[in-house]
Amino acid sequence: MIYIDIEHKILTSEGSRILSVKTELPDNKFICISGPSGIGKTTLLKMIAGLIKPDWGIIQMGDCIFFDSLNNINISPQKRNIGFMFQDYALFPHMTVEENISFAQNKVKDKAWVDTLIKSYGLEALRKQKPNKLSGGQKQRTALARTLAKKADILLLDEPLSSVDSTMRIKLQNEILKTHADFGSTTLLVSHDQDEVNKMGQCVLQLGYDQIRSIKNY
Numbered sequence: 001m002i003y004i005d006i007e008h009k010i011l012t013s014e015g016s017r018i019l020s021v022k023t024e025l026p027d028n029k030f031i032c033i034s035g036p037s038g039i040g041k042t043t044l045l046k047m048i049a050g051l052i053k054p055d056w057g058i059i060q061m062g063d064c065i066f067f068d069s070l071n072n073i074n075i076s077p078q079k080r081n082i083g084f085m086f087q088d089y090a091l092f093p094h095m096t097v098e099e100n101i102s103f104a105q106n107k108v109k110d111k112a113w114v115d116t117l118i119k120s121y122g123l124e125a126l127r128k129q130k131p132n133k134l135s136g137g138q139k140q141r142t143a144l145a146r147t148l149a150k151k152a153d154i155l156l157l158d159e160p161l162s163s164v165d166s167t168m169r170i171k172l173q174n175e176i177l178k179t180h181a182d183f184g185s186t187t188l189l190v191s192h193d194q195d196e197v198n199k200m201g202q203c204v205l206q207l208g209y210d211q212i213r214s215i216k217n218y
């Protein structure tokens with residue numbers, strides 16, 4: 001189970017607000033996160049990944065406390081065994097598609113799994129290309145394959161299919177679900193597409209305006 005009870009100051013167009021999230025997410029499930037733009041979905045994923053430090057609270061994965069403000073615990077992102085894919089992809093420009101995907105596996109390389117991902121995500125013809133030669137959708141597919149290459153305990157996917165066409169989107173939804181069925185990583189996927197949420201989510205975390213409150217009450 002991932003236990004989250006956090007508060008964090010965010011800067012919105014209406015000024016400073018407090019994002020407040022308290023929830024328990026079950027292990028090994030496919031969890032979709034939805035909610036209006038700017039509500040804090042990306043911020044929440046970054047706090048779970050350890051890339052943003054919440055102002056207050058606890059984030060716990062099973063027995064492992066990732067973050068506890070009262071006890072001054074803040075495990076580094078590298079020690080959380082999380083695979084994350086954010087909206088800017090962050091591909092290494094000097095590496096090919098294949099090298100980008102393989103790099104995610106750290107020390108223990110599994111070339112067969114890299115090859116499977118390259119095939120599943122339609123990247124065979126692009127294997128030796130560098131990111132500057134790729135379209136937006138091709139970069140997105142590379143970033144997705146790279147995230148899955150690591151076989152992490154938790155996968156955080158921030159709108160991973162927003163730049164691919166509808167046919168490719170359905171194919172890749174099925175590939176992501178197959179990977180989840182094979183490895184059972186607890187997966188959090190942010191999506192604005194209600195059909196996608198209905199199809200993929202075994203449960204849904206809905207963020208809404210009740211999670212945001214005025215700074216005056218903080």
Ligand SMILES: Nc1ncnc2c1ncn2[C@@H]1O[C@H](COP(=O)(O)OP(=O)(O)OP(=O)(O)O)[C@@H](O)[C@H]1O
Nearest residue numbers: 009010011012013036037038039040041042043044
């Ligand atoms: N580093 C930061 N510090 C403080 N506030 C931030 C920071 N980054 C983003 N914000 C603010 O936090 C709020 C939530 O942003 P976030 O990107 O998490 O929303 P989102 O729900 O993922 O939006 P979208 O669906 O448009 O991607 C926004 O108002 C944004 O301006």
